[in-house]
Amino acid sequence: MSRNRSARSLSTTFRYVALVAGALVMVTPFIYMVSTSFKAQAYVLTFPPQFIPDPATTDNYVQALTTQNFGLYFLNSIVVSVIATAASVLVSSMMAYAFARFRFPGRELIFRILLLGLIVPAMMLIIPQFILAKQLHLLDSLLGLIVFYTAGTLALNTFLLRGFFESIPWELDQAMQVDGAGAWTRYWRLALPLAKPALATATIFTFLSCWDEFAWALTIINTPEHLTLPVAIQLFQGQNATQWGLVFAASLIAVIPVIIVFLVFQRYFVQGLTAGAVKG
Structure with a gap:
C-alpha cells in the first residue's frame, strides 16, 4: 500500500513540476514584453535581462x-x-x-x-x-x-x-x-x-x-x-x-x-x- 501511495505521490509531483515548467515557458516571453514596455530604449537590450524595469517609465x-x-x-x-x-x-x-x-x-x-x-x-x-x-x-x-x-x-x-x-x-x-x-x-x-x-x-x-x-x-x-x-x-x-x-x-x-x-x-x-x- 505504501509503495502505491509513494508512486502516486511521485507521479502527482512530477505532473505538477511539468505543468509549472510548461507554464513558465509560455508566460516568460509575455512577462518580458510587459517589462520591456516600461523601459527606456537605453535599457531594453541590457544583459542579463531585467524583468523588473529600473527605472520604470510610461513614456x-x-x-x-x-x-x-x-x-x-x-x-x-x-x-x-x-x-x-x-x-x-x-x-x-x-x-x-x-x-x-x-x-x-x-x-x-x-x-x-x-x-x-x-x-x-x-x-x-x-x-x-x-x-x-x-x-x-x-x-x-x-x-x-x-x-x-x-x-x-x-x-x-x-x-x-x-x-x-x-x-x-x-x-x-x-x-x-x-x-x-x-x-x-x-x-x-x-x-x-x-x-x-x-x-x-x-x-x-x-x-x-x-x-x-x-x-x-x-x-x-x-x-x-x-x-x-x-x-x-x-x-x-x-x-x-x-x-x-x-x-x-x-x-x-x-x-x-x-x-x-x-x-x-x-x-x-x-x-x-x-x-x-x-x-x-
Missing part, C-alpha cells in the same frame, strides 16, 4: 497612444473585427443549421467543398483574392478587409457549429414543429440559444483571427487612414533601429480587446458545459 505608452494616429488604427481594427466576426458567426450558424437539420441533394458534397477552405494555406490565396478584390473595387478599403475576413472564417465556423447543432435532440425541433414553428423560428429561438458554447468558441476564434491578421491588410491597404493595428505597429520599427519598448507597449494595448472578448464569451462557454439541452 512608451504615452508615445504609442499619441503618435502616428494610433487611436484611428485601433478604431479601424475594432470596426473591422467586430463587423467581420458578427457577420461570420451569423452566416456560418445559418449554414451549419441547414447542413445539420435539412436534407437536400448534394448536401455532403457541398459541405466537403466548403471544408476545402480549411486545408488551403491562406498565403496561397493572396493573389486570387487580390484580383477578386480589384474586380469588386474593394482594394484600399475597410470593406475589403471585412468581406474577405468574413469569407475566410466561414469554413471553420460552419464545421464547428454543424457538429453542435447535430447534437441537439431532434425531439426539440419536432416539439416546436407541432406548435407550428417554422425553420427560421426553430433556428433563432431553439438552436442559437442552445448553441451558446459553440457560438462563444466561434466568436473568440473569429475575432482573434480578424484582429491579428496582417498579410491581407498589408496587401490591399495603401491609405494610412485605413490601416489596422497589426500593420500600424510595424510603423513603429525604424529603418536603422527598432524601438522595442514602443513596439511592446503598442502590442500590449492591442492585446486588451482580445482579452476582453475572451473573458466575456468564456462565461457562456463554461455555462454551456454545465447545462444540458434536455434535463431529465
Whole structure:
C-alpha cells in the first residue's frame, strides 16, 4: 500500500513540476514584453535581462497612444473585427443549421467543398483574392478587409457549429414543429440559444483571427487612414533601429480587446458545459 501511495505521490509531483515548467515557458516571453514596455530604449537590450524595469517609465505608452494616429488604427481594427466576426458567426450558424437539420441533394458534397477552405494555406490565396478584390473595387478599403475576413472564417465556423447543432435532440425541433414553428423560428429561438458554447468558441476564434491578421491588410491597404493595428505597429520599427519598448507597449494595448472578448464569451462557454439541452 505504501509503495502505491509513494508512486502516486511521485507521479502527482512530477505532473505538477511539468505543468509549472510548461507554464513558465509560455508566460516568460509575455512577462518580458510587459517589462520591456516600461523601459527606456537605453535599457531594453541590457544583459542579463531585467524583468523588473529600473527605472520604470510610461513614456512608451504615452508615445504609442499619441503618435502616428494610433487611436484611428485601433478604431479601424475594432470596426473591422467586430463587423467581420458578427457577420461570420451569423452566416456560418445559418449554414451549419441547414447542413445539420435539412436534407437536400448534394448536401455532403457541398459541405466537403466548403471544408476545402480549411486545408488551403491562406498565403496561397493572396493573389486570387487580390484580383477578386480589384474586380469588386474593394482594394484600399475597410470593406475589403471585412468581406474577405468574413469569407475566410466561414469554413471553420460552419464545421464547428454543424457538429453542435447535430447534437441537439431532434425531439426539440419536432416539439416546436407541432406548435407550428417554422425553420427560421426553430433556428433563432431553439438552436442559437442552445448553441451558446459553440457560438462563444466561434466568436473568440473569429475575432482573434480578424484582429491579428496582417498579410491581407498589408496587401490591399495603401491609405494610412485605413490601416489596422497589426500593420500600424510595424510603423513603429525604424529603418536603422527598432524601438522595442514602443513596439511592446503598442502590442500590449492591442492585446486588451482580445482579452476582453475572451473573458466575456468564456462565461457562456463554461455555462454551456454545465447545462444540458434536455434535463431529465
